Amino acid sequence: MSETVGVYSLFTEFDISLFRSGKHFKLYEKLGSHCLTHEGERGVYFAVWAPNAQAVSVIGNFNGWNSTSHHLHVRWDSSGIWEGFIPGLESGEVYKYHILSNTGEILQKADPFALCNETPPRTASVVANTWYEWDDTSWMQNRKATNALDRPFSVYEMHIGSWARDAEEPDRFLSYREIADRLVPYIKEMGFTHVEFMPVMEHPYYPSWGYQITGYFAASSRYGSAQDLMFLIEQLHQNDIGVILDWVPSHFPGDAHGLYRFDGSHLFEHEDPRKGYHPDWKSYIFNYGRNEVRSFLISNAFFWLERYHIDGLRVDAVASMLYLDYSREEGQWEPNIYGGRENLEAVHFFREFNEAVYSHFPDVQTIAEESTSWPGVTTPTFSNGLGFGMKWMMGWMHDTLNYFKEDPINRKYHHQHMTFATVYGFHENFMLPLSHDEVVYGKQSMIYKMPGDEWQKFANLRALYLYMYTFIGTKLLFMGGEFAQTAEWNVNQSLDWHLTQYAPHSGMQKFVKALNALYRSEPALYEKGFSNEGFQWIELGDQENSIFVYLRRGHDEENDVLVVVNLTPVLREYRMAVPSPGTWQVILNSDDLKFYGSGSQQGNVESDAISWMNFDNSIQVNLPPLGGLVLKRV
Known part of the structure; x- marks a missing residue:
């Protein structure tokens, strides 16, 4: 065993007990590579889980990728963890683990807990840290409200x-x-x-x-360092x-340097x-x-x-x-x-x-x-x-x-595709x-x-x-969709x-911006987004005209929002029920000229005491072609 690798450990017996029972949830504090001072010397502590290995050494530029010079020590507790301290190394050092398996197979593996990897196509790990002086305290202290299930969530x-x-x-x-x-x-x-x-x-x-990952703890170096990503998040x-x-x-993929057959056995898979x-x-x-x-x-x-x-x-x-x-x-x-x-x-x-x-x-x-x-x-x-x-x-x-x-001429035959979601839509937080x-x-x-x-x-x-x-x-839109x-x-x-x-x-871009503003400003659209108390069909059976009318409710009835969507290219005068009498104002029209619509207009409309669809009151509106209106009582 090389004398240049010191016997040192970050693990306590309690850490090992947690790890072996599947209850250690901060292994990144122990496994991987860590710059530290040991017995007055600066260097790097390495630790890797390879229970089916005969020998494990650290190879890199610092030793000419020599597998015989820096052997790690296997722990005495049968945890399968190999570890050791190499003095003189520092952040930025490139390395891999050289593993001799129980069957005599030789493997060169990147560190599963590396905080940085070389930029692909290079595959070695890099000694690094995730230290960052964060300046987002206000967000972190208040995000509980922002992230809550009864708040707008537009991704x-x-x-x-x-x-x-x-x-x-x-x-x-x-x-x-x-x-x-x-x-x-x-x-x-x-x-x-x-x-x-x-x-x-x-x-x-x-x-x-990004879905075939080899470095689970490393932000992709294609775009910069860990601290650069933290800056973006901040x-x-x-x-x-x-x-x-x-x-x-x-x-995970089967790349030779990755997790697959990490120590010559099916360790992770x-x-x-x-x-x-x-x-x-x-x-x-x-x-x-x-x-x-x-x-x-x-x-x-x-x-x-x-x-x-x-x-x-x-x-x-x-x-x-x-x-x-x-x-x-x-x-x-x-x-x-x-x-x-x-x-x-x-x-x-x-x-x-x-x-x-x-x-x-x-x-x-x-x-x-x-x-x-x-x-x-x-x-x-x-x-x-x-x-x-x-x-x-x-x-x-x-x-x-x-x-x-x-x-649109065929949509009446597929009407149920638009209404079926509410049959199961409140079984989960969707x-x-x-x-x-x-x-x-x-x-x-x-x-x-x-x-x-x-x-x-x-x-x-x-x-x-x-x-x-x-x-x-809640809502999710992929990039590019917002401007078509x-x-x-x-x-x-x-x-x-x-x-x-x-x-x-x-x-289109202006319209998505308007939708986000509407969503965030109208509590009826998010306060009960996962409850049938927050949604009511007003008209779901008009397949001949491909029209849908529904009500969104929040905690306060005064904030109720009425939505009507006309999915045919025909401008229609249309009578529809309203849940309560009064003046209803259009707060968003998808056919507005500024959104590249045709410019059809519908101003404030007073309800009539005309019974409609089992409601006591109704309104007559001009429905835009292939468009929708969002209305609110004023």
């Missing part, structure tokens, strides 16, 4: 590498700090309450969009904008390929039944919430984790102990994850991307639920887009997503999903957005910002 989903590029160097990524200069004022101007970043964790394959917080991260505990290999993504599935793996994953969630002040985690591909037969044919999966297809280990993991997150960070949100009818995704764990804060409403998204793709997945792989951009000529396409999309923002649940990007999303280039100089696109 702008984006991919950092393709949101914008330098006009003079279109192949160059903007840094986190350069993004901050452009993004923060834009989001503030547009009125979104939150930004959701697609995965920022280090991933070697850029076209994976700037958003200083402008009262929350930050959600995409988090991927569902699978399940050894049974029926549980450990994902046929769709050609990647590997975490072993949720292994205590140390659960500690790794929950520690990773804690890391981003604690060190980066993240306000929420959107958990990717939850359905793929919950079902043993996900994307598998008969004979390719094994039932659980009760003969079912539920992955009981993953269910236990989600419950433990949500309990741990909400107990330590009660003012954040966890959001499940879950596409099935699994019961109780957002039900508390004490009521046998999974414990998430919100769930993506994938059924609403599919039904709504299928409806809007139809030529978020309405129009996400990145809907504008790739030949699905077309949002604007080109719409039928008709140019004007009709834009009118249809404005009507869709109005319906989305005034319907139940015409091309599908391309991860290798910037959004087509030049389109905003043209009236149809600038009109």
Whole structure:
């Protein structure tokens, strides 16, 4: 054993006990590389979990990548942790672990707990720290109210590498700090309450969009340092904008330097390929039944919430984790102990994850991307639920887009696609997503999903957005959708910002800004967003005219908001019921000229004592073609 590696440990016996029982949720404070002073000498302490290794050494530029000079010591307690202190090293040192497995296999692995990795395609880890002098105290102290389920929650989903590029160097990524200069004022101007970043964790394959992660604790160095990302988050917080991260505990790639067969054994992934290999993504599935793996994953969630002040985690591909037969044919999966297809280990993991997150960070949100009818995704764990804060409403998204793709002349035959969501819409705390997945792989951009000529396409999309923002649940819109990007999303280039100089696109942008302002200013649109007390159909059966009328309610009846949407290209005089007598004012018209509408007008309208649709009062309004009105009693 080399004398240049000192015997030293950050672990206590209690740490080891927690780790082995799956209850250590801050492993990043122990495992990985840490600059410190030991016996008067500055250097770096290394610790790595490799229980099936014969030997582990640290290799890097500092020793010419010599695997024999700096061997780590294995702990005596059978934890499988190798550790040691190397004097003279400092932040910025590039390294990997050289692992000799029990079977004699030689592996060179990046540090699973590295706080920084080399910029791809290079794959080594870099000694770094996450120290940052935060200046977002006001946000952190008050975000509980902003992040609450009865507050407006309007999310702008984006991919950092393709949101914008330098006009003079279109192949160059903007840094986190350069993004901050452009993004923060834009989001503030547009009125979104939150930004959701697609995965920022280090991933070697850029076209994976960040979903094939090798460095779970490292912000991608393509865009700068950890502190640069923290600056971006801080700037958003200083402008009262929350930050959600995409988090991927569902699978990881098989890159030679990554987690796969880390110590020559199936350490992080399940050894049974029926549980450990994902046929769709050609990647590997975490072993949720292994205590140390659960500690790794929950520690990773804690890391981003604690060190980066993240306000929420959107958990990717939850359905793929919950079902043993996900994307598998008969004979390719094994039932659980009760003969079912539920992955009981993953269910236990989600419950433990949500309990741990909400107990330590009660003012954040966890959001499940879950596409099935699994019961109780957002039900508390004490009521046998999974414990998430919100769930993506994938059924609403599919039904709504299928409806809007139809030529208006055919929409009367698909009327139920627009009304069905309220049959199940209050079973969960739903978020309405129009996400990145809907504008790739030949699905077309949002604007080109719409039928008709140019004007009709834009009118249809404005009507869709109005319906989305005034319907139940919280909201998510993918970048580019707010100004009707015409091309599908391309991860290798910037959004087509030049389109905003043209009236149809600038009109759409102004309309989304108006929708965010409406959503944030009208309590009826968010106070009871997950309750049937907050929504009432006034007219849901007029399929001949493709008209929908509904009421949104908050805590105060005076704030009730009435919404009517006409999804045919016909200007109509239309009588509809109102819940109470008085004067009703149009507070938003999707057909306004400033939004590139046709300019149809509807001023204040006094109710008539004419019984209509089981209500005592009604009003006569001019409905815009392919448009909608939002009204409020004055």
